[in-house]
Amino acid sequence: MAVQVLRRTFTVDEYHQMIEAGVLTEDDRVELLEGEIVGMTPIGSPHAACVKRLNHFFSDRVGNRALVSVQDPIQISEHSEPEPDAALLRPHPDFYAESHPKPEDVLLVVEVAESSVEYDRDRKIPAYGRAGIAEAWLVDLAGEVIEAYSDPSAHGYRKIRRLWRSDSLAPQVFPDLKVAVDDVLG
Numbered sequence: 001m002a003v004q005v006l007r008r009t010f011t012v013d014e015y016h017q018m019i020e021a022g023v024l025t026e027d028d029r030v031e032l033l034e035g036e037i038v039g040m041t042p043i044g045s046p047h048a049a050c051v052k053r054l055n056h057f058f059s060d061r062v063g064n065r066a067l068v069s070v071q072d073p074i075q076i077s078e079h080s081e082p083e084p085d086a087a088l089l090r091p092h093p094d095f096y097a098e099s100h101p102k103p104e105d106v107l108l109v110v111e112v113a114e115s116s117v118e119y120d121r122d123r124k125i126p127a128y129g130r131a132g133i134a135e136a137w138l139v140d141l142a143g144e145v146i147e148a149y150s151d152p153s154a155h156g157y158r159k160i161r162r163l164w165r166s167d168s169l170a171p172q173v174f175p176d177l178k179v180a181v182d183d184v185l186g
Contacts, residue, residue: 009035012081033127035079040116046141047085047114049186054086054110054139057184061177066107067091074109075100076131082124085139086110088171103131108171112139125149126156135172139184146181 010018015032018024029040043051051070058068066088075081081100088107089096096105109128111120117140128136129152136157138147148169149157163169163181170178 007036009079010037011035011078012075015081031073031083032079032081033123034077038119040083041114044114046186047112050112050139050141050184051085053184053186054112057179058086058088058177062088062174064091065174067095069101073100074102074106076103076127076133080127080131082127084109084124084128085112088173103128103133106133107173108135108137109133110137110139112141114141117142121147128152129156130154137169141185144185146184 010032012032015024015037019026024030024037029042030037031040032038055068055070058066062068067090069084069087069089071083071085072087073081073083074087087101087109089101090105090107092101092105111124113120117138120138125136125138129149132152134150134152136149138149140147144165146163146169148161148163149159150172151158161169165182165185168178168180170176
């Protein structure tokens with residue numbers, strides 16, 4: 001006889017209650033995705049350096065057109081509050097002090113993968129697309145490629161471009177912010 005495993009999914013509100021109660025702390029490297037509390041892999045030096053490069057590039061160039069968010073939560077559904085490595089957000093007078101950004105606030109989301117590329121590609125990126133976030137980038141450090149996702153749908157993203165070291169790309173919303181893939185990968 002097969003044993004049926006029951007799984008309990010959580011809402012964003014329940015997730016926050018666990019943080020407030022001390023069940024989860026800010027030091028726990030976890031995020032909520034599709035109702036599951038998922039442990040995030042440790043950040044290695046190449047990953048951290050890539051995030052710093054992205055932060056530097058975007059902060060230096062977007063000006064007042066967007067807020068640069070680094071490894072901060074965004075609430076993309078009632079059951080998902082991932083923490084992308086970088087995001088460009090619509091400017092907000094209180095810098096999102098009242099609540100985390102929602103999908104309509106996110107202009108671009110970027111995930112950097114050193115060892116988590118399958119998880120990011122198969123779970124996180126499609127979740128961003130289903131939430132209606134216009135564009136997502138997956139920086140695959142091991143594969144030395146950036147995957148640019150656009151045209152969100154109920155199943156994820158309909159368009160994927162793969163960009164290699166000799167290529168460059170720019171966020172759709174800011175075509176003047178062209179960056180060389182070499183400069184992102186380091």
